[in-house]
Amino acid sequence: MRKWSLLLVVVLVVAMLPTLPDSPSAAAQEGKTFVWGAEANPVQLDPAVVTDGASFRVTVQGCEPLLFYDGSTTNPIPGLAKSWTTSEDGLVWTFELVDNATFHDGTPFNAEAVVYNFERWRFTTHPTHWAESVFEYYDAMWGGFDDSENRIIDKVEATGEFQVTFTLTSPYGSMLNTLAMPMFSIASPAAIEAAGAQYGTPEVGYSCTGPYTFVEWVSDDHVTLARNATYWGDFPGNTDQVVFRIIPDAAARFAALQSGEIDGFEGPNVEDLEAIEGSDNMQVLMRGPLNVMYLAFSYRVKEFQDVNVRKAIAMAINRQEIVDAFYPPGAVIATTMIPPSLWGYNADVPAFDYDPEAAKALLAEAGYPDGFSEVSIMKVDENGVVTDEVETTMPLTLYYQPVARPYNPDGEGIGEAMVSYLADIGLEAELGSVGDWSAYLEARSNGELNGLYQLGWTGDNGDPDNFLGYFYAANPVAREGFYSNAEVGTLLMQARAMADQAEREPIYQQVEVLQHDEVARVYIAHTGVPLAFSTRVSGYVPNPLSTEHFKLVTVE
Amino acid sequence: MFQYFARRVIESIPVVIGVSILVFMLIHMIPGDPVVAMLGERATEENVTALRERLGFDEPLYEQYFLWAGRMLRGDLGNTVRGNIPVENELRNRFPATIELGLMALTLATLVGVPVGILSATKRNSLLDTASMFGALFGVSIPIFVLGLLLIFFIGVELEWLPFVGRLSSDINIERVTGLNTIDALIDGNWKAFKDALEHLILPAITLSTIPLAVIARITRSAMLEVLNQDYIRTAHAKGLRYRTVVIRHAFRNALLPIVTIIGLQLGTLLSGAVLTETIFSWPGVGKWLFDSIVARDYSIVQSMTLIIAMIYIAVNFAVDFMYAIIDPRIRY
Numbered sequence: 001m002r003k004w005s006l007l008l009v010v011v012l013v014v015a016m017l018p019t020l021p022d023s024p025s026a027a028a029q030e031g032k033t034f035v036w037g038a039e040a041n042p043v044q045l046d047p048a049v050v051t052d053g054a055s056f057r058v059t060v061q062g063c064e065p066l067l068f069y070d071g072s073t074t075n076p077i078p079g080l081a082k083s084w085t086t087s088e089d090g091l092v093w094t095f096e097l098v099d100n101a102t103f104h105d106g107t108p109f110n111a112e113a114v115v116y117n118f119e120r121w122r123f124t125t126h127p128t129h130w131a132e133s134v135f136e137y138y139d140a141m142w143g144g145f146d147d148s149e150n151r152i153i154d155k156v157e158a159t160g161e162f163q164v165t166f167t168l169t170s171p172y173g174s175m176l177n178t179l180a181m182p183m184f185s186i187a188s189p190a191a192i193e194a195a196g197a198q199y200g201t202p203e204v205g206y207s208c209t210g211p212y213t214f215v216e217w218v219s220d221d222h223v224t225l226a227r228n229a230t231y232w233g234d235f236p237g238n239t240d241q242v243v244f245r246i247i248p249d250a251a252a253r254f255a256a257l258q259s260g261e262i263d264g265f266e267g268p269n270v271e272d273l274e275a276i277e278g279s280d281n282m283q284v285l286m287r288g289p290l291n292v293m294y295l296a297f298s299y300r301v302k303e304f305q306d307v308n309v310r311k312a313i314a315m316a317i318n319r320q321e322i323v324d325a326f327y328p329p330g331a332v333i334a335t336t337m338i339p340p341s342l343w344g345y346n347a348d349v350p351a352f353d354y355d356p357e358a359a360k361a362l363l364a365e366a367g368y369p370d371g372f373s374e375v376s377i378m379k380v381d382e383n384g385v386v387t388d389e390v391e392t393t394m395p396l397t398l399y400y401q402p403v404a405r406p407y408n409p410d411g412e413g414i415g416e417a418m419v420s421y422l423a424d425i426g427l428e429a430e431l432g433s434v435g436d437w438s439a440y441l442e443a444r445s446n447g448e449l450n451g452l453y454q455l456g457w458t459g460d461n462g463d464p465d466n467f468l469g470y471f472y473a474a475n476p477v478a479r480e481g482f483y484s485n486a487e488v489g490t491l492l493m494q495a496r497a498m499a500d501q502a503e504r505e506p507i508y509q510q511v512e513v514l515q516h517d518e519v520a521r522v523y524i525a526h527t528g529v530p531l532a533f534s535t536r537v538s539g540y541v542p543n544p545l546s547t548e549h550f551k552l553v554t555v556e
Numbered sequence: 557m558f559q560y561f562a563r564r565v566i567e568s569i570p571v572v573i574g575v576s577i578l579v580f581m582l583i584h585m586i587p588g589d590p591v592v593a594m595l596g597e598r599a600t601e602e603n604v605t606a607l608r609e610r611l612g613f614d615e616p617l618y619e620q621y622f623l624w625a626g627r628m629l630r631g632d633l634g635n636t637v638r639g640n641i642p643v644e645n646e647l648r649n650r651f652p653a654t655i656e657l658g659l660m661a662l663t664l665a666t667l668v669g670v671p672v673g674i675l676s677a678t679k680r681n682s683l684l685d686t687a688s689m690f691g692a693l694f695g696v697s698i699p700i701f702v703l704g705l706l707l708i709f710f711i712g713v714e715l716e717w718l719p720f721v722g723r724l725s726s727d728i729n730i731e732r733v734t735g736l737n738t739i740d741a742l743i744d745g746n747w748k749a750f751k752d753a754l755e756h757l758i759l760p761a762i763t764l765s766t767i768p769l770a771v772i773a774r775i776t777r778s779a780m781l782e783v784l785n786q787d788y789i790r791t792a793h794a795k796g797l798r799y800r801t802v803v804i805r806h807a808f809r810n811a812l813l814p815i816v817t818i819i820g821l822q823l824g825t826l827l828s829g830a831v832l833t834e835t836i837f838s839w840p841g842v843g844k845w846l847f848d849s850i851v852a853r854d855y856s857i858v859q860s861m862t863l864i865i866a867m868i869y870i871a872v873n874f875a876v877d878f879m880y881a882i883i884d885p886r887i888r889y
Contacts, residue, residue: 033726035726043638043639044638044639044640044641049639049640050639051594051595051596130640131610132610132611132635132640133640134594134607134610136594136595136598136603136607139603140598140603197640200639201639201640201641201642201645202641202645202646202649203645218649218840219646219649219650219840219845220649220650220838220840220841220844220845221649221653221722221723221838221840222722222726243726245721245722245726245838246722246838246840247721247722247838248835248838248844249835249836249838251705251708251836252705252708252720252721252836252837252838255705255708255709255712255713255720256720256721258713259712259713259716259720261719261721262721434587435586435587435588436588436851437588437593437851438587438588438589438590438592438593438851438852438853439586439587439588440588441588441592441593441595441596441597441599442587442588442589442592442599443587445592445599445600445601445604446601455597456597457597458597470598477600477601478601479599479600479601
């Protein structure tokens with residue numbers, strides 16, 4: 001016993017001796033390593049089958065779609081496709097591809113490879129469309145798989161060695177923005193075939209055309225990428241290697257940046273921002289907002305069917321105070337579903353002023369001079385339409401989001417604030433919760449949040465259809481609290497089918513006015529995401545869609 | 557003895573089956589499912605139903621259970637729901653990380669906790685006793701994340717003495733044999749890597765060891781106090797034996813049973829992972845993984861992991877019983 005403990009003490013003491021200078025490594029690296037503090041372990045490195053930001057942050061560095069987003073905007077620019085044309089009816093799109101790109105496994109990039117990838121995503125019967133994997137984004141963005149009636153893509157053909165032609169079933173306004181999404185990156189068909197269902201797992205990684213090749217992924221520890229020596233495009237930065245160190249705790253990421261362990265990370269705690277900005281060796285960059293947080297009405301609640309009640313609630317909530325108290329710098333109050341950075345945003349839609357007195361007057365006008373604390377829940381018929389029949393009554397409830405999201409940093413805190421604003425105009429609401437995030441989403445999806453509920457959205461492709469169309473084009477549905485407005489639905493369907501941005505924009509702006517007048521929802525805030533870096537790093541360009549390319553980064 | 561342990565193994569089978577059914581029911585009964593967790597804000601009724609069907613979550617629960625249990629019996633832990641990665645591969649990386657950290661923390665806790673317990677028992681009601689028992693109370697009470705972040709800030713950032721992110725520095729590679737980095741580095745004869753791996757272990761091990769250390773110290777103290785009041789101790793003193801000999805040979809040996817039991821229990825806890833310590837020190841172990849998997853309703857991971865944890869507890873209990881026979885010659889199986 002004594003001998004052992006002595007040995008252990010000796011070992012510990014030796015290990016704790018002040019670090020001796022390490023002998024210079026024999027092969028001193030020429031290029032630099034950029035170390036990113038990642039907030040989570042990637043789910044998978046096949047971007048076609050994932051939905052989480054941690055995975056895309058890695059795959060964006062190695063896998064490229066036909067188009068990119070330009071700098072810090074959501075405008076599509078050439079990527080693996082260098083130019084394109086569209087037919088007059090908007091149904092046929094022809095893309096000219098770059099002719100000098102090679103996949104990481106050495107096989108050539110060409111039109112056949114693009115066709116292969118699309119067929120893999122489109123056909124649920126394709127041999128590499130694994131049944132156990134979820135090609136969720138393809139399903140969501142392209143109107144379903146090929147067995148769906150609503151599918152947007154009819155055919156994808158190689159019309160030349162470096163020319164691909166898409167034929168659509170109906171014009172698709174978001175075509176280019178959607179093609180630029182990182183989930184629609186083109187991977188090597190040979191690599192997918194060779195790895196089978198293991199493609200994208202830690203053992204295999206990815207094989208695409210991008211500036212960094214996959215080296216290693218140790219789950220929950222790190223992912224390492226190396227510069228692709230045969231990259232076809234520009235490589236303005238100076239990094240030879242990229243390491244994603246997985247550091248789940250924001251305070252630990254901040255400490256790791258301070259100690260030089262990492263060079264940058266996303267989402268520092270609000271309370272650390274000042275220290276970073278005030279420091280000589282750290283800096284903050286802001287990613288523009290592409291999200292919205294809202295308070296939704298369940299239209300099953302009889303009282304909420306009166307526009308004056310909805311308006312009273314909108315005027316009772318002090319959004320400026322919420323933004324100041326809970327959101328990071330750079331957040332703005334929302335007046336519509338669409339964030340200001342996106343085309344289609346209508347700057348003329350006014351904000352509802354915080355005015356509790358006017359709100360009380362509106363409630364009185366609606367027949368509730370003393371407010372209310374109980375609400376009537378209406379029956380829903382078998383078609384999912386709210387009827388005139390009362391099913392039950394229950395206390396007025398405001399459901400808060402159980403997890404922090406970029407658009408909602410503190411659901412419970414904001415919920416408490418909202419409840420107290422409502423109390424000021426005589427609406428005695430309970431703060432409601434329904435378990436964790438998964439349970440909350442399920443209740444929302446089934447239309448079971450009978451009251452007011454918080455939720456939000458982060459944009460996928462920088463197209464207004466992805467904000468307004470996604471939520472309101474098909475209505476009423478349980479998932480959107482039975483919101484019902486036929487005119488809004490028709491307008492959004494119309495805009496979705498148009499190819500020309502200039503024609504689509506006024507339609508979205510019109511919908512925003514309609515939604516403002518009827519107080520469809522109470523839009524609360526749009527928020528940007530702060531990014532923290534060491535001052536050794538330059539060239540990083542934040543993008544609202546988070547598709548930020550490390551090939552631009554220079555490390556001193 | 558062999559017979560005894562054979563019976564214990566057989567007896568543990570219903571326990572394992574019971575745990576597996578219980579866990580299966582619990583994880584499936586809590587509201588929300590992996591499909592909704594995966595789809596997030598974009599979950600619609602249609603795509604939720606379609607995806608449930610594809611992943612087989614629409615089958616009756618008992619069918620899903622037998623399907624899973626059958627796979628487990630064949631040694632197939634299945635694939636993760638999110639990402640479709642073999643659970644076994646994920647486990648192969650994470651489990652050694654947990655074992656290494658858990659053993660290190662337990663070693664620290666034992667090496668410090670037992671002597672402190674003995675000292676405060678022999679110097680009962682002295683300043684030393686009060687101070688160490690206050691320390692033990694503090695150790696049980698201080699929130700792990702407070703202690704962890706304090707250590708990171710002072711030792712890691714301000715003094716720059718020790719690293720606090722993960723298991724190894726970015727520029728160090730160790731050839732994998734056991735998965736325990738310190739051992740693998742020694743096998744490889746790579747001293748630089750050994751030192752790096754050991755340095756990475758220290759802060760998380762200190763953080764993780766506080767609670768077991770406090771528990772072990774308190775149990776040691778009370779077990780020692782009980783023994784020290786026995787007649788044979790007085791006899792030993794009267795015989796004129798050295799004080800040390802009496803305390804170590806006569807008293808400590810007899811106080812060992814409860815101490816070994818508590819150390820065994822702590823080992824079980826430590827080997828099932830440590831969510832907070834792993835989160836703060838970016839330690840790629842099983843604790844946070846299991847926690848995240850529950851949130852994401854990743855059934856394959858939760859079911860396999862909880863079953864493995866149940867088996868760990870059973871194995872640790874075996875080991876403790878086995879130790880009894882060694883420590884106390886009166887115990888025969």
